[in-house]
Amino acid sequence: MNNKKEKTREYILEKSSQLFSEKGFKEVTMKDICEVTGLSRGGLYSHFSSTREVFEALLERITSEDEFDIEEEIKKGSSAVEILNASLTRIRKEIEKPEESLSIAIYEYAQANDSKEIVRLNQRAEEKWSKLIRYGIEQGEFKKVNVNEMVSVILYSYQGVRMWSKIMPIKKNTAIQITNNIKNQLIIK
Amino acid sequence: MNNKKEKTREYILEKSSQLFSEKGFKEVTMKDICEVTGLSRGGLYSHFSSTREVFEALLERITSEDEFDIEEEIKKGSSAVEILNASLTRIRKEIEKPEESLSIAIYEYAQANDSKEIVRLNQRAEEKWSKLIRYGIEQGEFKKVNVNEMVSVILYSYQGVRMWSKIMPIKKNTAIQITNNIKNQLIIK
Numbered sequence: 001m002n003n004k005k006e007k008t009r010e011y012i013l014e015k016s017s018q019l020f021s022e023k024g025f026k027e028v029t030m031k032d033i034c035e036v037t038g039l040s041r042g043g044l045y046s047h048f049s050s051t052r053e054v055f056e057a058l059l060e061r062i063t064s065e066d067e068f069d070i071e072e073e074i075k076k077g078s079s080a081v082e083i084l085n086a087s088l089t090r091i092r093k094e095i096e097k098p099e100e101s102l103s104i105a106i107y108e109y110a111q112a113n114d115s116k117e118i119v120r121l122n123q124r125a126e127e128k129w130s131k132l133i134r135y136g137i138e139q140g141e142f143k144k145v146n147v148n149e150m151v152s153v154i155l156y157s158y159q160g161v162r163m164w165s166k167i168m169p170i171k172k173n174t175a176i177q178i179t180n181n182i183k184n185q186l187i188i189k
Numbered sequence: 190m191n192n193k194k195e196k197t198r199e200y201i202l203e204k205s206s207q208l209f210s211e212k213g214f215k216e217v218t219m220k221d222i223c224e225v226t227g228l229s230r231g232g233l234y235s236h237f238s239s240t241r242e243v244f245e246a247l248l249e250r251i252t253s254e255d256e257f258d259i260e261e262e263i264k265k266g267s268s269a270v271e272i273l274n275a276s277l278t279r280i281r282k283e284i285e286k287p288e289e290s291l292s293i294a295i296y297e298y299a300q301a302n303d304s305k306e307i308v309r310l311n312q313r314a315e316e317k318w319s320k321l322i323r324y325g326i327e328q329g330e331f332k333k334v335n336v337n338e339m340v341s342v343i344l345y346s347y348q349g350v351r352m353w354s355k356i357m358p359i360k361k362n363t364a365i366q367i368t369n370n371i372k373n374q375l376i377i378k
Binding site: 107110111115118119122146148149150152153155156157158159160161162163164167168169173174177178180181184185 | 296299300304307308311335337338339341342344345346347348349350351352353356357358362363366367369370373374
């Protein structure tokens with residue numbers, strides 16, 4: 001894909017991300033995306049043929065960036081504790097800014113479409129966390145925990161707070177309590 | 190409230206509970222509740238004036254029953270481990286039967302109304318779990334964990350799985366992994 005086309009595509013994803021976090025998935029139309037991007041209908045459709053395609057490209061990008069960051073750090077031989085802290089801080093910041101979270105959009109997307117894509121992304125998130133935890137154990141920085149149990153607790157406690165933060169004010173320290181609990185379970189003092 | 194009126198009220202809540210777990214909150218009308226209960230419009234309205242009232246009565250009942258069970262067991266001086274196992278088993282069974290869960294309805298209800306009621310119920314759930322964990326620590330059955338951290342992890346990992354189990358197939362062992370993690374964090378071997 002040539003550079004200009006790629007730039008436009010990135011711009012569409014960036015602008016759509018704001019739309020989806022504000023309005024969820026159901027309510028966003030291709031017309032809305034034309035408006036926020038200033039693209040003509042033809043211009044937008046030369047990149048994406050539906051809001052579903054835009055949203056799936058967005059999820060794919062978020063997931064890959066996330067995976068890439070952790071892969072890179074592990075390759076660099078960075079400290080597992082530092083990688084964990086960075087990941088948990090990202091999570092905490094997202095929980096503290098529900099208005100920027102895509103949770104509801106992901107939720108509506110999954111209700112509107114088959115769950116194949118969500119299952120695939122969820123598996124990748126599981127693999128990413130498993131890799132980090134196993135790396136920490138190999139490095140002697142993490143306790144020899146049950147990796148699958150830890151991954152489930154990390155993914156779902158986070159998802160739980162993300163979803164609920166959209167419908168009720170979550171105490172600021174809830175996110176901190178959960179990330180502290182995960183750190184205490186993993187990190188060897 | 191006299192016995193017959195009370196019985197009818199219970200019957201309405203029971204039948205409505207099935208409706209709400211199938212259809213969520215938004216889509217359920219008072220007419221639907223008349224149909225499933227076989228009550229006349231007048232009959233139903235003599236008990237509840239809106240689906241919101243029915244749903245709030247339902248949430249109130251579920252929460253009180255739950256609190257009552259734990260209070261009773263603690264009064265009886267039952268083992269904290271047994272109470273914990275019973276509570277976690279209830280949670281696991283609900284996670285394994287998403288079709289009977291009210292999660293989506295609760296979610297839609299909270300989006301449609303102010304979050305006061307949900308915040309109140311959430312606080313009661315927090316108090317219930319805090320009470321059980323403190324009891325277990327006093328009894329010398331539980332480790333001296335950070336109670337608030339444990340409560341947040343229990344409530345939100347459970348909520349996370351509940352919500353996601355509605356939109357994607359959750360591996361059966363996810364619920365078991367989470368409850369195992371909670372048990373291992375709490376119970377002194």
